[in-house]
Amino acid sequence: xxxxxxxxxxxxxxxxxxxxxxxxxxxxxxxxxxxxxxxxxxxxxxxxxxxxxxxxxxxxxxxxxxxxxxxxxxxxxxxxxxxxxxxxxxxxxxxxxxxxxxxxxxxxxx
Amino acid sequence: xxxxxxxxxxxxxxxxxxxxxxxxxxxxxxxxxxxxxxxxxxxxxxxxxxxxxxxxxxxxxxxxxxxxxxxxxxxxxxxxxxxxxxxxxxxxxxxxxxxxxxxxxxxxxxxxx
Numbered sequence: 001x002x003x004x005x006x007x008x009x010x011x012x013x014x015x016x017x018x019x020x021x022x023x024x025x026x027x028x029x030x031x032x033x034x035x036x037x038x039x040x041x042x043x044x045x046x047x048x049x050x051x052x053x054x055x056x057x058x059x060x061x062x063x064x065x066x067x068x069x070x071x072x073x074x075x076x077x078x079x080x081x082x083x084x085x086x087x088x089x090x091x092x093x094x095x096x097x098x099x100x101x102x103x104x105x106x107x108x109x110x
Numbered sequence: 111x112x113x114x115x116x117x118x119x120x121x122x123x124x125x126x127x128x129x130x131x132x133x134x135x136x137x138x139x140x141x142x143x144x145x146x147x148x149x150x151x152x153x154x155x156x157x158x159x160x161x162x163x164x165x166x167x168x169x170x171x172x173x174x175x176x177x178x179x180x181x182x183x184x185x186x187x188x189x190x191x192x193x194x195x196x197x198x199x200x201x202x203x204x205x206x207x208x209x210x211x212x213x214x215x216x217x218x219x220x221x222x223x
Contacts, residue, residue, distance in 0.1 A: 004152070034212070043114070043200055043214035044153070089152050096166045097143065098212065100152030 003027050004092050006101035014109050019077040021104050023090035026071065030092040030099075035064060035075045038087045038103070047088075048075070080108045114139075114203050114215035122221045123191050131186040131218045135203030139213070141165075142184040144176060145200040147217070153200055159184050160206075191222045 005024045013019045021035075031052040036044035050057040050064045050073075057064050063076045073090055087105050091098040115134040123129050135142050141160045145153035155168035159178035178184045182203075188195055198217045205211045 006152075036214070041216070043116075043216040045214070046212065091152075096141075096158050097155040097168065098153075099155070100145075102150070102152045 002102075003030075004090060004099045004101045006090060006104050008104050009102070010105040010107070012107045012109060013080045015082055016079045019075075019080045019084065019106055019108070021075040021077075021088050021090075021106065023073040023075075023101055024071060025073065025092050025099075027092070027094060027099075028071065029094040032093045033064070033066060033073050034091045034093075034098070035062075036089045036091060037084075038089060044089060077106075080106075082108045082110050084108050114201055114213050116199075116201050116215035116218050118218060119216070120219045120221075122223060125191055125193060125222055127191050128187065128189045129191060129220060131188075131199050131201075131220070133184045133186070133201030133203075133215060135182050135184070135201075136213045139203035139205055139211070140182050141204045141206060142178060142182065143202045143204070143212075144184070144186045145202065146170070147198040147200055149197070156186070188220075193222050196220060196222045 034049040035047040037047050038044045048062045048064050065074045085108050087103045089103045091100045117132045143158040144156040147153040156170050157167040158165045162178045173189045175187045200217045201215045202212050
């Protein structure tokens with residue numbers, strides 16, 4: 001049973017525009033959420049996190065929004081850069097383990 | 111400051127064999143978690159070790175076992191390998207408490223033939 005879902009396997013965006021990656025979850029006990037970026041042949045790299053007591057967290061070009069009532073998480077990248085091209089995973093935790101989505105492959109077109 | 115180190119980076123094994131993967135956590139981290147990432151999927155939690163004991167386990171068979179040493183490094187052992195065990199195995203370390211500060215290694219790519 002997939003508790004964290006990323007329904008868009010891929011996304012293409014023009015350089016300079018906004019990239020919006022979405023994530024849905026089913027477990028209302030999740031209280032900590034993260035986004036990871038993964039390049040081929042590398043492990044996931046932490047990008048940004050948000051606790052369930054917040055609805056927004058911002059770090060430079062990256063902003064994560066959390067809508068607890070809708071059980072929905074989104075990552076906004078503004079402005080998008082070619083170096084942002086990677087697979088993005090969202091993950092959620094209610095304790096000691098993380099549940100990951102299947103990833104969204106972002107391509108930023110120069 | 112070294113991050114999480116995993117060895118080997120790539121491995122090819124024959125069906126039925128046994129394999130051991132190794133992980134050294136980031137400095138200051140004492141908790142190690144193992145994940146399996148099959149092609150096209152997100153990482154799936156195998157288990158977590160803290161204070162040399164398995165603290166939590168995901169939905170994986172007993173063929174998957176682990177160990178944590180006093181220096182916090184960890185091993186993942188898989189017995190009786192199946193073709194379906196082919197995947198990227200990721201180790202993540204974190205400070206005491208488990209969830210916060212998760213840092214992943216680059217993984218070990220295991221191919222079972």
